[in-house]
Amino acid sequence: MSRFDATENRINLTHQRFPGYPREPAMLVRLVKAISQHVHDTANLVLRQYGLNHTDYNVLMMLYGCQQEGMTVTQLRDAAAEKSANVTRVCNILCDRGWMARYADPQDRRRVLVSLTPEGEALVEQFLPSMSSLLNQYGAAFDARETVQLESLLKRLLGVAEQIEREL
Amino acid sequence: MSRFDATENRINLTHQRFPGYPREPAMLVRLVKAISQHVHDTANLVLRQYGLNHTDYNVLMMLYGCQQEGMTVTQLRDAAAEKSANVTRVCNILCDRGWMARYADPQDRRRVLVSLTPEGEALVEQFLPSMSSLLNQYGAAFDARETVQLESLLKRLLGVAEQIEREL
C-alpha cells in the first residue's frame, strides 16, 4: 500500500464532487510528478558525494552522450528539460569548475557550443557506476515487454504534452 | 519527431561508451522528467490568470479532495510531492489569502490540520473547468486499455522509486 493510495482516493472524491474533473489523466499526471520528485531526491542524495546535484548530472550526461562534437545551449536546454536561464546558470558553474567548456559556433555566431573537458569526462566516468546501479534498480521493476510498453506510452504522453504546451 | 529523439540518441551513445549504463531505465527516467516539466510549465501558464502556480494548485486540489475533515501537513506533503518546508511556505501564502485554514489536531498536538475555506472551495471551482479541459487533452492520447496499462505501470514505478529512496 503506497502512500499514493490516499491521493487516488482524493482524486476519486474530487471527480464525484465535480464530474467534469477527469480521474484518469489526473492520476497519470500526479503519478508522473511523484515519480519525478522521488527520482530527483534520490539522485541528489547519491550525487552529493561528488559535489553535484541532479540537474548538473542531467547536463553532464547529455554532454557525455554527444562525444567531442558538442551541442548548443538550446539543445542542452531541451535535453535536460530546463529553462534557458537555468542552463546558463548551471553551465557557468560547470565551466568554472573546469568540467565543461563553451566556444562559439563558427556556423552561426548566435550559437554557443558546449562540451565536456577531459576532466568532465573523468568526472562522469567516476559517478557513472553508482548512477548506473541506481538506474538498474528502477529497471528491475519491469520485464522486457513491460519496459517497451511503458517507454512507448511515455513517449506518446510526452508528445502530447509538448503539443499542448506549444498550442497554448 | 519529438525533441526527445536527440536525447534517445545520446543515451544510446552513452550506453556504447560505458556499457554498464542501462539504456532503458535511463530513458524512462528522462521521459518522466520531461513530461513532468512540460505539465508543470503548461499548468503554470493556465493558472497564472488565477494568481496561482502549479504547486498551489496541487495543494488546493488535495484539500478539495478530502472535503471537510481536513488533512495533516505531512499528508499534504506526500500528496503534493513536496518537501515539508515548501508545504509550510505554500500554506502560509494560501492561508494569508484566505483560501485555507490551519487548526490544531486535538488527537495529537504535534499535528496541524489544514482545510479549504469556503472561499478556497469557490476558487477551486472557478479554475476546475480550465484545468479539467487541460487534463482531458492529456487523457485523449490513450484509449481505455492503454490508460489502465500506463497507470498500473506508473504505480509500479512509483512504488519502486519510493522503496529505493527509503533504502538509501
Add this chain to the structure above:
DNA sequence: TTGGAATAGTTCATTTGTGTACTATTTCAA
C-alpha cells in the same frame, strides 16, 4: 514512571529555478 528516540511542523540561510528584458546575430520577404 521516565527519559531517550521518533515524529510533526516551522524557521532560516542558501540554492535552485523562472520570467522578462536585453544584445547579438541570422533569416527572409519586399
Add this chain to the structure above:
DNA sequence: TTGAAATAGTACACAAATGAACTATTCCAA
C-alpha cells in the same frame, strides 16, 4: 539590398524549493 521578424543566449531581479537546525509533542522500552 534592407529592415522587420525570428532565433540564440545571457543578465538580473525575483520566486520557488531545499537542507539543516530547532521546538514541541508523543512513543515506548527499561
